[in-house]
Amino acid sequence: GTAPTTFVLKRGRYEYPGPPVEPGVLGVLCDTPEQAVLRPTRAPNGSSGRRLALARWLTSADTRASALVSRVLVNRFWQALFGRGLVASSGDFGVQGTEPTHPELLEWLCGDFQRHGWRVKPLLRTILLSHTYRQTSRLADSRQARLADPDNRLLWRMPLRRLESEAIRDSLLAVSGQLDSSLGGPPVPQQALPDGRIRIPLEKLKRPFDHRRRSVYLVTRRGYSLTLLDVFDQPAILTTCSQRQVSAVPLQSLAMINGPFVYEQATVLAGRAVTTAGEDVGRLIETLFRRALCREPDPREQTLCRQTLAADIESFLKAGHDRTSARRQAVVELAHTLLNTSEFLYRE
Secondary structure: OOOOOEEEEHHHOOOOEEEEEOOEOOHHHOOOHHHHEOOOOOOOOOOOOHHHHHHHHHHOOOOHHHHHHHHHHHHHHHHHHHOOOOOOOOOOOOOOOOOOOOHHHHHHHHHHHHHOOOOHHHHHHHHHOOOOOOOOOOOOOOHHHHHHOOOOOOOOOOOOEEOOHHHHHHHHHHHOOOOEOOOOOOOEOOEEOOOOOEEOOHHHOOOOOHHHEOHHHEOOEOOEOOHHHHHOOOOOOOOOOOOOOOOOOHHHHHHHHHOHHHHHHHHHHHHHHHHHHOOOHHHHHHHHHHHHHOOOOOHHHHHHHHHHHHHHHHHHHHOOOOHHHHHHHHHHHHHHHHHOOHHHHEEO
């Protein structure tokens, strides 16, 4: 439809409109006052064309606006991959923000980003294939590097990072083989319980498998979110979050150890491992490690897991379980233990 006319409001009161004004942009990013006025052309679909004009202004080559936008975007992508941007204050590129640790790298990536038509995939490919990204996150043997740059600002190793709250939940569903990765569809509702926990009400789902959907499809309301996501620092929707905070609190361990959702995924994972490995204990342990941690267990871990399984089977037998039930329950406990390891929760 027709875009409404905007007026200067006298004393800021809408009852007293002043002269009309045209749509404009930030003058601080323009060389002349005339450049701050947008001149949209009407789009074929009947739109006013203002958003298209703004997008073109933001991405016009060799302008202050495109320089700033590309720096902010590239820094955000770098932050998503490394946990911290080249400019640590990703939400503030002004004089009160922090200076970039690698200014020349940031400038080169921005130029390459624009040369590829502002396409994200070529930028990500460049970063992911770099030696910097492919470094180990383990501490280097060089004591000099640790002393000279203890905060790893110069990226002499890959930062060790905990998974985001949504990634933790999705990973639990993925390793158990239950993650529904389909796109679109209705949102998944949540329900507050009297004890303060937030859960997905299975009886209110429009489709019986919706509780296995990716976390991006969960309804997020102001004031509460799914307990597992909340304890792992899911940002509140009250304010804009330019960088997630990472905490380590007892509630996280309690949610992983005692939470019914995590135990349910461990049960499903154990069932799949038993089906795959059969009676072969060594293969069973290897299957659990591959599914949960994406690697093979070393000899010491094999020995410890065998001892743990034997001790748990004996304990369940004494509690009255039959041999089959005791073995299956012991495998569940081992799977649950692997899902509670730091290696599962942290990205190396």
